[in-house]
Amino acid sequence: MGAQLRVYRRRIRSTKSMAKITRAMELIATTRITKAQRAAEAAGPYAREITRAVSALAGRVTDHPLLTESENPTRAAVLVITSDKGLAGAFSTNALKEADSLSQLLREQGKEVITYMVGRKGVGFYKFRDRPVEAAWEGFTERPTYAHAQEIGSALMEKFAMDTADGGVDEIHVVSTEFVSMLTQRAQAVRALPLEVYPVPLEELKAAHGGEALPLYEFEPSAEEALDQLLPQYVTNRIYFALLESSASQQASRRAAMKAATDNAEELAKNLTRLANQARQAEITNEISEIVGGADALSAASAGSE
Numbered sequence: 001m002g003a004q005l006r007v008y009r010r011r012i013r014s015t016k017s018m019a020k021i022t023r024a025m026e027l028i029a030t031t032r033i034t035k036a037q038r039a040a041e042a043a044g045p046y047a048r049e050i051t052r053a054v055s056a057l058a059g060r061v062t063d064h065p066l067l068t069e070s071e072n073p074t075r076a077a078v079l080v081i082t083s084d085k086g087l088a089g090a091f092s093t094n095a096l097k098e099a100d101s102l103s104q105l106l107r108e109q110g111k112e113v114i115t116y117m118v119g120r121k122g123v124g125f126y127k128f129r130d131r132p133v134e135a136a137w138e139g140f141t142e143r144p145t146y147a148h149a150q151e152i153g154s155a156l157m158e159k160f161a162m163d164t165a166d167g168g169v170d171e172i173h174v175v176s177t178e179f180v181s182m183l184t185q186r187a188q189a190v191r192a193l194p195l196e197v198y199p200v201p202l203e204e205l206k207a208a209h210g211g212e213a214l215p216l217y218e219f220e221p222s223a224e225e226a227l228d229q230l231l232p233q234y235v236t237n238r239i240y241f242a243l244l245e246s247s248a249s250q251q252a253s254r255r256a257a258m259k260a261a262t263d264n265a266e267e268l269a270k271n272l273t274r275l276a277n278q279a280r281q282a283e284i285t286n287e288i289s290e291i292v293g294g295a296d297a298l299s300a301a302s303a304g305s306e
Contacts, residue, residue: 005283008276012269019265025087026258029251032142033182036248040179040241047241054195054234057227069194073170076111077134077159078102078189079152079239081176081246082119084141089257091177091185091250092121098187099175106173114169116156118243144247149240156239157232160193172235176242177249183256185249192238195231 080099082092103113117123117136126133135155140148162168172193178186220226 005276005279008272008279012272012276015265015269015272019262019269022258022261022265026255026262029255029258033248033251033255036244036251037179040244040248043237043241043244047237050230050234050237054227054230057230070170073109073111075114075164075169076106076171076173077114077116077156077169078106078173078175079116079156079192080118080122081174081242082117082122082125082141083246083250084120084138086121087257088250088254091253092119092125094185094187095175095177095246096122096125098189102173102175102189106171111171114159116152118152141243141250142247144240144243146236146240149236149243153232153236153239156192157235174239174242177246179245179248179252182252185253190238190242192235195234 078099080095082095086092099115103115106113114134115126115132117126117133118138119141120138123133123136123138137148137152156172159167159169160172164170171191173189173191175187175189178188180186
């Protein structure tokens with residue numbers, strides 16, 4: 001067997017082995033997408049109800065610290081959610097780009113940006129570039145729990161409650177990846193605090209509730225004290241929902257990346273097989289030519305001896 005043919009066959013074997021690995025990773029990501037979607041759907045009803053309650057409270061309270069923007073904000077916290085593992089396409093890259101765009105916008109507004117990071121990929125990205133990170137959390141981006149969101153939310157709320165002169169922040173922003181569909185995941189930046197309240201037309205509210213009567217709330221002992229207890233839970237829930245959506249988006253991005261890798265490996269194996277066949281044909285043709293040439297030489301030698 002020729003050296004070139006051996007090289008082709010060795011590359012074919014390695015390419016097919018790689019295709020098996022990427023195919024298995026694609027199937028694993030597919031099953032994890034389903035679990036992540038179920039977790040996000042399970043958290044949806046609570047997220048909707050707490051949003052309604054906070055909106056009702058915000059309509060009654062106008063001077064709460066968590067609803068009132070600072071006259072001259074100078075410091076902003078940015079929570080960036082990335083992944084712990086690679087092989088997920090541009091999932092972490094898109095989130096980091098969105099965070100860079102947001103940080104640049106905040107700096108143009110004269111605000112100091114304090115970065116909080118979730119995921120090893122983001123931590124490694126900032127560490128390699130010597131960028132400061134106030135706090136980081138790793139190891140749970142694929143399976144986040146409410147306890148993880150509480151830990152992150154407590155750290156951010158503590159900074160928000162502090163005065164900026166003592167190291168506090170005036171704003172909290174969350175950069176995560178929205179799960180639109182199995183094929184589309186979109187990086188987004190949302191301001192979590194101070195809470196932004198937008199007036200919603202009555203017709204739109206009725207349509208969102210399926211035409212049913214809007215819920216009425218009674219707060220004891222007061223709306224202000226209820227808001228003090230409810231807003232931290234609301235922020236934690238926002239972070240938790242962002243973690244769940246990012247988890248589903250991560251798996252969807254990994255599935256798409258592994259499918260593309262599998263398809264490319266299979267196509268490469270076909271091309272290498274074609275080249276190996278051509279090399280084998282050329283080798284056989286060369287062997288036949290050598291045999292025919294040797295036979296002609298023997299025949300000529302026998303005729304000369306006679």
